[in-house]
Amino acid sequence: MRLVTVAGPPSCGKTAVLSRACGLLAARGVRTAVVKFDCLQTRDADAYAAAGITAVAALSGGLCPDHFFATNLEEAWDWAAGTGAECCVIETAGLCNRCSPHLRGALALCVVDNLMGIDAPEKIGPMLRLADMALVTKGDLVSQAEREVYRHRIRQMNGRALIRHINGLTGQGCQELATVLSRAPDIATVTDMRLRFAMPAAVCSYCLSETRIGARYQKGNVRKAEFAPVPARDPEGEAAYAAGGPGGPREPGVSGERP
Amino acid sequence: MTSATRATAPNPADAAPAADSDAPVLRTLTALAGHDKSGRSEHADVTFRPGEVTALLGPTGSGKSRFLYDIESLADADTPSGRRILLDDAVPDAERRFALQGRLVAQLTQNMNFVLDMRALPFIRMHAESRAVPDPDATARAVLAAANDLAGEPFADDAHLTQLSGGQSRALMIADAALLSWSPVLLIDEIENAGVDKRRALDLLLRSDKIVVIATHDPVLALSADRRLVFEHGAVRSVLRRTTEEARLLAHVSAMEDQLSDIRARLRRGVSVA
Known part of the structure; x- marks a missing residue:
């Protein structure tokens, strides 16, 4: 069975372009099975079903969705194989933007949209940097200049990926995506495959449902950010100001509130 | 890991990793006649050349958009119209087709606003840098000057894109497309509704040495074009050159x-x- 991982930030149009492309594949006689990994809730399986695509959603709930994806990939693969599909598509929600579900030896796609801001390609990191193909959605909502500059930013982050504009609503580019999906690597099993990028370590007290704030509740893999102190402008003057000294907020004549 | 994409098609990015300086040069683009919605043959083949303006006329639903889509997707008798697109008089081979797909046509739709949170000059300079021009700053300033020439109200170099008026935005989009766009074909939807000096815009576009196609309802613009394609029932009904x-x-x-x-x-x- 062929294997494709598709990653992208929430609401960027992954399901729209994939359900279109999978529908086009079905018309060519190629059956796909889609597994959607998401966090809290998703109606995407219904969206696929409406397009006639076999799909299932797996919700990570209280677990880190990236780790949940990795620990459930074999089961997802077995389910897809059981449907008799020729191509298995794994769609993952934005995860934490630090991660990448992409696997060595499988086709890796990243979906980004043109409305995310000029620095978005840098921010979403490995899911874009390690993709074989970047699909850019919502290009119809921005100008040609913005499309070209955005494309350049994606190219700066990933020097080798194919970059394609695609529109899940009009179908622009979906035929080509269908062809790309149909040529994804054909593999025997996901067991012993390797992730392209190590997932973040996350074993601290909050992983174990701690809800209280404070250093004494923090155990395990905890790292403190550095908050450099901002140099004070004039500590004495500021203290005097706060206390209502000359020029301070409570100094009559400055506030102008004296009757 | 690139085996997946390599298996799919040649990757143009391998040749040019950082900058899109590989803008294609096109001598001619030809749309071989297809058929209309009832299967009747189209009027004629249409050949486009750089530096030439063609106006598309015809009511909504007459087939203008389909025609443009056929060009953009390099139709190969695989769309409802049955048209085939030739580049430089030949069916593009797989490699060229792949390199151009989705990038052959730059489009200026009726969109009148930018969404990117950047200032005008840095934005255009970034576009210039992406095209690897020798002097991005000077090029960007030339684009802004051209845009200000078209806009009713001039705007400053450091104006926020999102705060430009509709006319200013559109003027900048036109100037940028004419002077910096990668694509050899430029398609414009109803330039007359933009609040810009349309005849100056047309002059600028003519000098861009791109194939320019304008969908319009404006009589001056339609007559200014070297040639007019009139659409009916999904096909080109007539090709008219401007007479004396x-x-x-x-x-x-x-x-x-x-x-x-x-x-x-x-x-x-x-x-x-x-």
């Missing part, structure tokens, strides 16, 4: 338009128009 009589008519309607502009300008300034 039409050139005279163009001069006439242009003069009428100048007169209207003059009256408009006087009314704006509060000067007598009687």
Whole structure:
């Protein structure tokens, strides 16, 4: 069975372009099975079903969705194989933007949209940097200049990926995506495959449902950010100001509130 | 890991990793005749050349968008119209087709706003850098100057893109497309509704040395085009070159338009128009 991982930030149009492309594949006689990994809730399986695509959603709930994806990939693969599909598509929600579900030896796609801001390609990191193909959605909502500059930013982050504009609503580019999906690597099993990028370590007290704030509740893999102190402008003057000294907020004549 | 994409098609990015300086040069683009919605043959093949403006005319649903889509997708008798697109008189081979797909046509739709949170000059300079021009700053300033020439109200280099007026945005989009866009084909939807100086815009586009195609309902623009394609029932019904009589008519309607502009300008300034 062929294997494709598709990653992208929430609401960027992954399901729209994939359900279109999978529908086009079905018309060519190629059956796909889609597994959607998401966090809290998703109606995407219904969206696929409406397009006639076999799909299932797996919700990570209280677990880190990236780790949940990795620990459930074999089961997802077995389910897809059981449907008799020729191509298995794994769609993952934005995860934490630090991660990448992409696997060595499988086709890796990243979906980004043109409305995310000029620095978005840098921010979403490995899911874009390690993709074989970047699909850019919502290009119809921005100008040609913005499309070209955005494309350049994606190219700066990933020097080798194919970059394609695609529109899940009009179908622009979906035929080509269908062809790309149909040529994804054909593999025997996901067991012993390797992730392209190590997932973040996350074993601290909050992983174990701690809800209280404070250093004494923090155990395990905890790292403190550095908050450099901002140099004070004039500590004495500021203290005097706060206390209502000359020029301070409570100094009559400055506030102008004296009757 | 690139085996997946390598298996799919040649990757143009391998040759040019950082900058899109590989803009294609196109001598001709030809749309071989297809058929209309009832299967009747189209009027004729249409060949486009750089530096030439073609106007598309016809009511909504007559097939203008399909025609443009066929060009953009490099149709190979695989779309409802049955048209085939030739580049430089030949069916593009797989490699060229792949390199161009989705990038052959730059589009200026009726979109009148930018969404990116950047200032005008840095944004255009970034576009210039992506095209690897020798002097991005000078190029960006030239684009802004051209845009200000088209816009009714000039805007500053450090103006936020999102705060430009509709006319200013559109002027910048047109100037950028003419001077910096990668694509050899430029398609414009109804330039006349933009609040820009449309004849100056047309001059700028002509000098861009791109194949320019304008969908329009404006008589001056339609007559200004070297050639007009008239659509009906999903196909090109006729291809009309501007005749000598039409050139005279163009001069006439242009003069009428100048007169209207003059009256408009006087009314704006509060000067007598009687």
